[in-house]
Amino acid sequence: MIITTTDGVDGRKVASYLGLVSGETVMGTNIFRDLFASVRNIVGGRSGAYEKELKAGREAAIAALTEQARALGADAVVGVDLDYEVIGGDDKTMLMVSVNGTAVKLA
Numbered sequence: 736m737i738i739t740t741t742d743g744v745d746g747r748k749v750a751s752y753l754g755l756v757s758g759e760t761v762m763g764t765n766i767f768r769d770l771f772a773s774v775r776n777i778v779g780g781r782s783g784a785y786e787k788e789l790k791a792g793r794e795a796a797i798a799a800l801t802e803q804a805r806a807l808g809a810d811a812v813v814g815v816d817l818d819y820e821v822i823g824g825d826d827k828t829m830l831m832v833s834v835n836g837t838a839v840k841l842a
Contacts, residue, residue, distance in 0.1 A: 736801050736804060736805065736809070736810070736811065736812070737810065737811035737812070737841075738797060738800070738801065738811070738812050738815055738836070739811065739812070739813055739815060740814070740815045740816070741813060741814070742813055742814050743813055744811050744813065744841060747811075747841045747842065748841065748842040749813070749839045749840070749841060749842070750839075750840045750841060750842040751839065751840045752837055752838075752839055753804075753807040753808065753809050753837075753838040753839060753840060754807060754837070754838055755835065755836075755837060755838075756800050756803040756804045756807070756809075756812060756835070756836055756837070756838045757799075757800060757803065757833065757834065757835045757836075758795070758796040758797060758798065758799030758800035758801075758802075758803065758833070758834045759796055759799065759831065759832065759833045759834075760792050760795040760796045760799070760831070760832050760833075761822070761829055761830070761831045761832075762788060762791070762792050762829065762830050762831075762832075763828060763829055763830075788830065789819070789830070789832070792819075792830060792832035793817065793832055793834075795832070796817070796832045796833060796834040797834055799834075800812060800815075800834050800835070800836060803838070804836075804838040807838045808840065809838035809839055809840060810839065810840055810841040811838075811839050811841055812836040812837065812838050812839070813836060813837050813839055814836050814837050815834060815835070815836035816834065816835050816836065817832070817833075817834045818832070818833050818834070819831070819832055820833075
């Protein structure tokens with residue numbers, strides 16, 4: 736399965752558009768990760784824990800998108816857009832990753 740942010744696949748023609756596909760994941764953050772991230776925010780540097788969480792969320796959302804595309808008989812998903820949002824009340828303790836694209840059959 737080809738997943739791309741471009742509107743097509745180089746060297747391949749889109750034979751048919753099968754529809755919009757998406758994948759979402761919502762993950763809770765952890766108080767200890769938040770504590771270490773705030774310390775990291777003060778002293779500088781990267782937060783490995785949050786980077787790992789972002790990667791896991793992205794991979795899960797793309798896996799859900801790929802599963803939907805396969806169910807439609809797609810060879811590729813084009814025009815993929817990936818979004819991250821922090822959600823929740825005042826404490827903003829949830830991270831949502833969503834990915835959308837168009838499932839296509841290639842010639």
